[in-house]
Amino acid sequence: MGTTELARALEAIVGPGQVLPGDTVPAYAVDGRAAPLVAFPASVEEVRHILALAWERGLGVVPAGAGTRLGWGGTPRRLDLVLALRRLDRLHTHEPADLTLSVEAGLSLGALNRRLRDHRQFLPLDPAGADHATVGGLVATAASGPYRTRYGTMRDLLLGVTVVRADGTVIKGGGRVVKNVTGYDIPKLLVGSLGTLGVVVEAHLRLHPMPEEEATWAFGFPSAEAALEAALALRDTPIEPSRLQLVDGRTLALTGETRPPAAALAVTLGSVAEAVRAQGERVVEICRRGGGELATLADASGWWRAVSDAAASADAHTTVVLRIGTRPSDVVKALRAAEAALAGAGRLRVTAEVANGVLHAVIEGVMAGATAGLVQRIRESLGSLGANCVVEQAPPAAKPGLDVWGDVGPALATMRRLKDELDARGILNPGRFVGGI
Amino acid sequence: MGPLPSRFVDALRAIVGPDGVVVAADERLVYECDMLVYHKGLPDVVALPRTTAEVAAVVRLALDAGAPIVPRGAGTGLIGGATAPRGGVMIGVNRMDRILEVDLVNRYAVVEPGVINLWLTRAVEDRGYFFAPDPSSQMVSSLGGNAATNAGGPHALKYGNAAHHVLGLEVVTGRGEVLWLGGPVQERPGYDLTGVMVGSEGTLGVITKVVVRLTRRAESVKTALATFDSIEAASAAVSAIIAAGIVPAALECLDEPVLRAVEAGVHAGYPTDAKAVLLIELDGAAAEVEREAQAVDRLCRQAGALTMRVARDDAERALLWKGRKEAAGTFGRLTHNYVLQDAVVPRSRLPEIMATIQAIAKGHGVRIANVFHAGDGNLHPMICYDERVPGEFERAIRASDEILHACIDLGGTVTGEHGVGLDKAEKLALLFNADDLAAQHALRRVFDPAGLMNPQKVFPSGKAGPAHPSGEAPKPVPAGMWI
Numbered sequence: 001m002g003t004t005e006l007a008r009a010l011e012a013i014v015g016p017g018q019v020l021p022g023d024t025v026p027a028y029a030v031d032g033r034a035a036p037l038v039a040f041p042a043s044v045e046e047v048r049h050i051l052a053l054a055w056e057r058g059l060g061v062v063p064a065g066a067g068t069r070l071g072w073g074g075t076p077r078r079l080d081l082v083l084a085l086r087r088l089d090r091l092h093t094h095e096p097a098d099l100t101l102s103v104e105a106g107l108s109l110g111a112l113n114r115r116l117r118d119h120r121q122f123l124p125l126d127p128a129g130a131d132h133a134t135v136g137g138l139v140a141t142a143a144s145g146p147y148r149t150r151y152g153t154m155r156d157l158l159l160g161v162t163v164v165r166a167d168g169t170v171i172k173g174g175g176r177v178v179k180n181v182t183g184y185d186i187p188k189l190l191v192g193s194l195g196t197l198g199v200v201v202e203a204h205l206r207l208h209p210m211p212e213e214e215a216t217w218a219f220g221f222p223s224a225e226a227a228l229e230a231a232l233a234l235r236d237t238p239i240e241p242s243r244l245q246l247v248d249g250r251t252l253a254l255t256g257e258t259r260p261p262a263a264a265l266a267v268t269l270g271s272v273a274e275a276v277r278a279q280g281e282r283v284v285e286i287c288r289r290g291g292g293e294l295a296t297l298a299d300a301s302g303w304w305r306a307v308s309d310a311a312a313s314a315d316a317h318t319t320v321v322l323r324i325g326t327r328p329s330d331v332v333k334a335l336r337a338a339e340a341a342l343a344g345a346g347r348l349r350v351t352a353e354v355a356n357g358v359l360h361a362v363i364e365g366v367m368a369g370a371t372a373g374l375v376q377r378i379r380e381s382l383g384s385l386g387a388n389c390v391v392e393q394a395p396p397a398a399k400p401g402l403d404v405w406g407d408v409g410p411a412l413a414t415m416r417r418l419k420d421e422l423d424a425r426g427i428l429n430p431g432r433f434v435g436g437i
Numbered sequence: 438m439g440p441l442p443s444r445f446v447d448a449l450r451a452i453v454g455p456d457g458v459v460v461a462a463d464e465r466l467v468y469e470c471d472m473l474v475y476h477k478g479l480p481d482v483v484a485l486p487r488t489t490a491e492v493a494a495v496v497r498l499a500l501d502a503g504a505p506i507v508p509r510g511a512g513t514g515l516i517g518g519a520t521a522p523r524g525g526v527m528i529g530v531n532r533m534d535r536i537l538e539v540d541l542v543n544r545y546a547v548v549e550p551g552v553i554n555l556w557l558t559r560a561v562e563d564r565g566y567f568f569a570p571d572p573s574s575q576m577v578s579s580l581g582g583n584a585a586t587n588a589g590g591p592h593a594l595k596y597g598n599a600a601h602h603v604l605g606l607e608v609v610t611g612r613g614e615v616l617w618l619g620g621p622v623q624e625r626p627g628y629d630l631t632g633v634m635v636g637s638e639g640t641l642g643v644i645t646k647v648v649v650r651l652t653r654r655a656e657s658v659k660t661a662l663a664t665f666d667s668i669e670a671a672s673a674a675v676s677a678i679i680a681a682g683i684v685p686a687a688l689e690c691l692d693e694p695v696l697r698a699v700e701a702g703v704h705a706g707y708p709t710d711a712k713a714v715l716l717i718e719l720d721g722a723a724a725e726v727e728r729e730a731q732a733v734d735r736l737c738r739q740a741g742a743l744t745m746r747v748a749r750d751d752a753e754r755a756l757l758w759k760g761r762k763e764a765a766g767t768f769g770r771l772t773h774n775y776v777l778q779d780a781v782v783p784r785s786r787l788p789e790i791m792a793t794i795q796a797i798a799k800g801h802g803v804r805i806a807n808v809f810h811a812g813d814g815n816l817h818p819m820i821c822y823d824e825r826v827p828g829e830f831e832r833a834i835r836a837s838d839e840i841l842h843a844c845i846d847l848g849g850t851v852t853g854e855h856g857v858g859l860d861k862a863e864k865l866a867l868l869f870n871a872d873d874l875a876a877q878h879a880l881r882r883v884f885d886p887a888g889l890m891n892p893q894k895v896f897p898s899g900k901a902g903p904a905h906p907s908g909e910a911p912k913p914v915p916a917g918m919w920i
Contacts, residue, residue, distance in 0.1 A: 031586070059685065097677070098784055099679065099682075100783070156597070169875075172869070173877075177783055177814055178813050179815045179854060182850050182852050182861075183868070183873075185587075188852065209682030235653075238656035238722075246885045272722075272726045274728070278723065279722050324624065325622050329542045329543055356624060357543070358623075387622065388624075392784055399647070405626040421882055422880075434628075
């Protein structure tokens with residue numbers, strides 16, 4: 001079946017003007033390659049019909065939200081159609097008194113949280129580019145940011161889902177209430193599955209009340225080791241920060257810091273004003289004792305945005321972005337291991353969510369041809385820590401053949417069986433997930 | 438299946454040793470049910486392995502023989518989960534009871550599945566840490582069982598069910614393979630198989646190790662008791678507290694019949710003249726707890742609270758909790774028998790469902806007592822009956838079913854923390870259609886293609902079963918059934 005004929009069949013489902021040639025919508029290019037077609041369904045029914053069609057014809061389908069993380073995952077083995085869900089953007093129900101809501105997958109986090117603001121509630125996820133990221137995309141990628149320290153990830157917030165399976169069957173899993181153990185936890189299965197098991201079209205979510213006051217303290221340290229030491233000391237107290245982020249000097253330089261220290265530790269507290277003040281004093285005391293020097297942040301939310309954007313500010317053709325998972329106490333060891341493996345082959349800067357042991361590393365100035373070898377060396381050097389290393393972004397020219405996920409161990413066979421059970425024809429994101437799933 | 442051949446038992450003995458096999462009928466009797474005693478199913482043999490390798494060998498032996506495999510922790514479940522309706526091999530993990538590793542810097546512990554929930558907290562509390570899931574059975578229930586059933590408890594309101602506290606698992610799947618899922622490193626690529634395994638009630642595999650999250654004790658804790666002249670008023674207070682954006686650590690409700698039984702049995706200092714009380718615990722930063730306590734006080738009084746009492750010290754707090762946690766043990770004072778429901782409603786609908794429950798009680802001529810996790814809408818209505826009076830049990834079951842339907846009509850769910858097991862397998866169809874269930878069956882096939890892992894649990898059989906599988910009136914529920 002030719003592209004024109006497919007476009008016509010899709011248009012019969014989604015209506016005129018809602019199927020576009022991929023090269024006219026660059027936001028939906030996958031690893032620099034445009035899909036022949038991008039379809040924009042506006043309802044669950046339309047998604048269902050599109051997937052039924054794709055299933056029947058064995059098309060390679062890449063589900064997408066706003067396209068902010070289409071660089072994640074391996075290069076698709078087949079790419080016939082991008083299924084862009086941004087028109088599924090209705091907020092079905094918000095129950096302020098239950099701190100829950102039901103929302104379609106294509107609504108952006110920014111739009112969602114703006115609508116919740118009047119109720120002083122929010123969905124506490126803050127990965128890079130959070131404003132544009134869609135709810136469905138956040139389920140598929142499980143992307144998280146510094147707020148993970150206190151609020152966890154999508155895994156902790158997703159109560160239930162409506163999913164369109166690869167063959168077009170619509171199913172639901174989980175529920176709408178905050179406590180539920182009925183049946184298998186389908187929502188958790190979908191979190192972080194990169195759209196390979198089904199297309200999430202609706203999510204039921206737990207919300208959190210916004211704290212009355214939120215304040216951030218930043219401390220400069222002579223080394224990343226010293227900053228981590230202070231962070232761990234802070235963690236061994238009843239203080240429960242909302243963010244506990246280690247930021248290296250090179251990242252600090254991008255926030256406008258002219259003479260950045262080797263590393264900084266940024267601590268956010270959210271609570272009632274008196275508690276923020278009282279615990280803030282303790283934070284200052286602990287960090288000073290660890291050799292930290294309190295810096296003044298004129299605009300904390302602007303500073304956090306700058307730190308978050310720093311990852312995205314590099315030249316895509318020569319930049320590798322890694323997400324390293326390790327134990328909290330090992331984040332700086334992981335950093336040193338990455339540095340050693342890099343051996344000057346690029347410029348490294350990092351931030352780390354200490355509490356969850358997540359290190360985000362940006363390496364600039366990497367030649368496409370050197371990427372695979374570099375990633376391999378870093379993985380080897382992390383091996384003794386039991387850490388893992390996922391490539392979130394790599395030069396498009398380096399992507400084909402690059403194992404962006406790394407070895408997930410013996411459970412891979414089970415994951416493959418799962419994929420075979422839920423998408424036997426392998427039409428959803430073929431080749432983009434772990435082990436080439 | 439028929440009785441297992443003696444060479445099967447010999448092979449089991451060779452794996453787990455002679456003292457690890459229970460074959461005598463009278464010794465197997467304690468394994469025929471969990472705390473929900475009216476679902477009975479005697480395993481043909483019970484194996485008590487000590488290591489993962491032994492569990493794997495037992496599972497492979499059973500798979501080869503086509504024998505059902507039923508994992509069992511402490512047997513304190515309330516859903517007929519750890520019972521063997523088709524006979525087969527029960528694997529009791531009680532002898533696997535070591536805490537293998539505690540890492541407070543990284544806030545996790547690695548334990549064997551037979552470790553008792555409270556032991557873990559006892560092992561780390563002097564350093565200021567605890568294991569958050571606190572089912573009322575926590576002094577006797579196992580961590581493997583807590584993980585398998587995604588157990589909750591009063592503090593699940595703030596801290597979440599077991600799923601939020603299990604970082605990784607070692608399991609022997611229904612294929613007989615040993616797999617590590619997840620682990621101390623929280624961020625990792627691949628499907629969240631840990632999340633799938635937690636709450637799967639032994640239908641996907643046998644849990645042989647658990648990596649659990651340890652939580653730091655809050656700076657301050659405040660526990661209060663509010664009394665009300667109706668359960669609707671207490672429920673309205675709960676809804677108002679949540680709506681105000683306050684998520685207490687725990688928010689429990691006990692009604693008058695329960696209060697009387699608890700006071701008579703435990704002497705927790707609960708008032709016996711109130712129609713309902715709320716047990717409210719706030720924890721967090723000291724100033725935050727202080728402020729929230731004021732707000733809770735105001736909201737309770739606005740909802741019609743008669744009195745508010747804040748525990749002055751740890752001893753008084755412990756006593757208030759003792760009353761709640763041991764409530765179920767006092768129910769014998771209240772009724773000869775009861776049916777326990779574990780449904781959930783959106784917490785904003787509590788006043789409504791409480792009125793409905795009272796109407797249902799009246800309609801069926803049964804007494805219903807309530808002690809429940811009000812803050813997350815997780816109800817535990819206890820429908821009282823006397824098995825000696827013909828027709829009472831049937832009426833109690835009908836009332837229980839009607840309550841469940843009413844909860845689901847309000848947007849709720851079938852089970853909030855106890856699980857599905859044998860007891861609610863048929864009820865799954867109230868929430869999930871054939872397509873929804875087909876996806877769950879597909880998931881099961883991945884781990885258990887032979888369908889031998891804990892058969893007849895969780896999934897509806899496809900035809901409506903009798904409300905009461907044995908057709909006989911259930912036995913009295915013993916004291917010490919924990920909810």
